[in-house]
Amino acid sequence: MKACVVVFPGSNCDADTYHALKEVAGFDTDLRWHGDTDLEKYDLIVIPGGFAYGDHLRAGAIAHFAPAMRSVGEAAKRGVRILGICNGFQVLLEAGLLPGAMLRNDSLQFRHQWVDLRVESTETPFTAACGQGQVLRMPIAHGEGNYFADPETLRQMGHERRIVFRYSDEEGNVDPAHNPNGSAENIAGIIDEGGNVMGMMPHPERCSESILGGTHGALIWRSLGL
Amino acid sequence: MSVSNYRVTVIVRPLDEVVDPEGDTIELGLHQLGFEGVANVRSGKVIEMVVSAADAIHARSLATEMSEKLLANPLIERFDIEVGQGSVTQQ
Numbered sequence A: 001m002k003a004c005v006v007v008f009p010g011s012n013c014d015a016d017t018y019h020a021l022k023e024v025a026g027f028d029t030d031l032r033w034h035g036d037t038d039l040e041k042y043d044l045i046v047i048p049g050g051f052a053y054g055d056h057l058r059a060g061a062i063a064h065f066a067p068a069m070r071s072v073g074e075a076a077k078r079g080v081r082i083l084g085i086c087n088g089f090q091v092l093l094e095a096g097l098l099p100g101a102m103l104r105n106d107s108l109q110f111r112h113q114w115v116d117l118r119v120e121s122t123e124t125p126f127t128a129a130c131g132q133g134q135v136l137r138m139p140i141a142h143g144e145g146n147y148f149a150d151p152e153t154l155r156q157m158g159h160e161r162r163i164v165f166r167y168s169d170e171e172g173n174v175d176p177a178h179n180p181n182g183s184a185e186n187i188a189g190i191i192d193e194g195g196n197v198m199g200m201m202p203h204p205e206r207c208s209e210s211i212l213g214g215t216h217g218a219l220i221w222r223s224l225g226l
Numbered sequence B: 001m002s003v004s005n006y007r008v009t010v011i012v013r014p015l016d017e018v019v020d021p022e023g024d025t026i027e028l029g030l031h032q033l034g035f036e037g038v039a040n041v042r043s044g045k046v047i048e049m050v051v052s053a054a055d056a057i058h059a060r061s062l063a064t065e066m067s068e069k070l071l072a073n074p075l076i077e078r079f080d081i082e083v084g085q086g087s088v089t090q091q
Helices: A014-024 A067-078 A087-094 A151-159 A218-225 B021-032 B056-071
Strands: A002-007 A028-033 A044-047 A081-085 A101-103 A111-119 A135-142 A146-148 A163-168 A187-191 A197-200 B004-014 B045-053 B077-083
Touching: A002 A014, A002 A067, A014 A028, A014 A044, A014 A218, A044 A067, A044 A087, A067 A081, A081 A087, A087 A101, A087 A197, A111 A187, A146 A187, A163 A197, B004 B056, B045 B056, B056 B077
Parallel strands: A002 A028, A002 A044, A044 A081, A081 A197
Antiparallel strands: A101 A146, A111 A135, A111 A163, A163 A187, A187 A197, B004 B045, B004 B077
């Protein structure tokens, strides 16, 4: 598995993600700058968390014009696995590689906490090592994670089993009380029609080793290595 | 072809069907200040610029293209454009 993490001005989870991919997952991993366009050799491209271009205008709005994102779009069409984490998810939405948009959290607060997530689909390359309905514990850290899509898009994604994670309680019950940001249908992660581009708000790279307080994030890397 | 500089204002608003937590919070604050007759507060953004164009119609069409490509996200926002009368100095 040859992987890269695309670094934008304002990314701040790039080093953690690089560490998780290289040291925990054991992937041959590079850090690539947002101006790079030669991303053809990678099997996995990760857009990390942070505040790319300061999140000015809208989170991800400027980043999706970066030269590297053209290569990411081409790679997505070829079936290369693309993972957007937090700000990376926002970038993939602005780029149109995933449907929907992010609104400000309904609380208006920046939410930085551990959450429980129910795995809604194990039929993805990112969750194949998880159990169906398994509850994962991961940290979130965002101010704009309030996922929005029109009702038809939500219905279609549900029908096609493209909603990968929902915020839940520790038993896996999905309800409004365990929705940290107001996301439609408690959505925390989705995958594209082709099944190779996933966005998720929680941070698997922050919970891939026991020293960090949790290891469920490693399930994502284990899935990718299958 | 001669070009002039036009002062252009783009107003970006959340779509009516999209929740606007910021607008809701502003409304709450206004109520707490005693402005109880305030409702339907919506919060957006204003983007001002000076645009070189052949005429005001051209300036508007450029601003429309900018709004569609970058300034607004059509899934959650709509936009209105104002083009100032006459040319201004571009600094």
